[in-house]
Amino acid sequence: EPEVTQTPSHQVTQMGQEVILRCVPISNHLYFYWYRQILGQKVEFLVSFYNNEISEKSEIFDDQFSVERPDGSNFTLKIRSTKLEDSAMYFCASSGTSFSYNEQFFGPGTRLTVL
Amino acid sequence: GDSVTQMEGPVTLSEEAFLTINCTYTATGYPSLFWYVQYPGEGLQLLLKATKADDKGSNKGFEATYRKETTSFHLEKGSVQVSDSAVYFCALSSIQGAQKLVFGQGTRLTINP
Numbered sequence: 001e002p003e004v005t006q007t008p009s010h011q012v013t014q015m016g017q018e019v020i021l022r023c024v025p026i027s028n029h030l031y032f033y034w035y036r037q038i039l040g041q042k043v044e045f046l047v048s049f050y051n052n053e054i055s056e057k058s059e060i061f062d063d064q065f066s067v068e069r070p071d072g073s074n075f076t077l078k079i080r081s082t083k084l085e086d087s088a089m090y091f092c093a094s095s096g097t098s099f100s101y102n103e104q105f106f107g108p109g110t111r112l113t114v115l
Numbered sequence: 116g117d118s119v120t121q122m123e124g125p126v127t128l129s130e131e132a133f134l135t136i137n138c139t140y141t142a143t144g145y146p147s148l149f150w151y152v153q154y155p156g157e158g159l160q161l162l163l164k165a166t167k168a169d170d171k172g173s174n175k176g177f178e179a180t181y182r183k184e185t186t187s188f189h190l191e192k193g194s195v196q197v198s199d200s201a202v203y204f205c206a207l208s209s210i211q212g213a214q215k216l217v218f219g220q221g222t223r224l225t226i227n228p
Contacts, residue, residue: 033215043159043204043218056215091158095214104208104216106151108158 002026004107006092012113013082021077021110023092032075033093033104034067036060043091049075082114117142121205121219128195129227136190136222138179138205146207148172148181148188149216153202162190162203197226 005024013019025032034046047057049067066078075094079086089111093104122137140148150162150172163172168183177192188205205219 031214035216042220043206043216045215045217048215058215093159093216103161103164104214105161106159 002105004092004094004105006090006107006110008110009108010111010113012115015084015114016081019079019082019112021079021090021092021112023075023077023094023107024073025075025092025094026105027073029094029096029105031055031094031096031104032067032069033095034077035091035093035106036088037091037109038085038088046077046090079112082112084114087112087114117146117207117209117217119205119207119217119219121203121222123220124202124222125225126222127225127227130197131194132226134190134192134195134199134224136203136205136224138188138190138219140186140188140205140207142186142207142209142217144209145183146209148179149206149208150177150179150188150190151204151206151218153204153221155201159204195224195226197228200224200226 007022032049037043047061048055064080068076089109091109092107095104118141120139147166149164151159152162163174165172165181171180179188179190202221202223204221206216208214
């Protein structure tokens with residue numbers, strides 16, 4: 001069964017460093033998402049991506065964040081200068097082969113720890 | 116903006132007990148509603164969904180009915196098992212735009228044998 005994969009499973013970084021979180025969505029999907037979950041809190045939407053551009057972003061997704069689909073299979077989230085409060089579990093999701101509701105399939109997440 | 120409010124946890128039950136986890140929502144228009152489950156150390160899995168009023172979603176013995184008049188989507192199961200121990204998230208998705216998911220705060224469920 002196709003699945004969304006994410007690497008690494010755990011990333012530890014120093015404050016101020018850049019990190020890139022990687023995701024491989026399900027191959028025929030068209031819509032891609034990043035969410036985050038700070039420990040013990042709700043899952044929050046960060047950004048959605050369709051047709052090689054951002055379709056929606058939350059207020060959390062400021063200039064420190066960027067997304068890219070560099071090669072038609074990977075979907076990456078970059079945080080340019082990490083802060084302590086960026087420590088969270090980051091989930092990638094993908095959906096859809098057409099613009100109507102489709103289930104979002106989630107990856108297992110990357111736990112980011114900023115020291 | 117859209118929001119989801121879930122019953123506060125944690126919830127602890129004995130095996131074979133009846134489960135209800137309450138969920139209410141606020142949204143413009145007619146969103147789709149979902150329950151996701153997160154088992155320890157894993158990502159989010161879709162448990163069930165309903166896309167219009169009065170629809171009932173069901174899966175693995177869990178059920179939830181989309182109630183537009185009370186803006187609710189309560190999760191129920193008649194007889195829980197130890198393997199149901201997990202965190203349950205209620206969520207909605209607007210039919211407009213990028214269809215992002217808006218999640219409730221999650222309810223941790225523990226089932227004791």
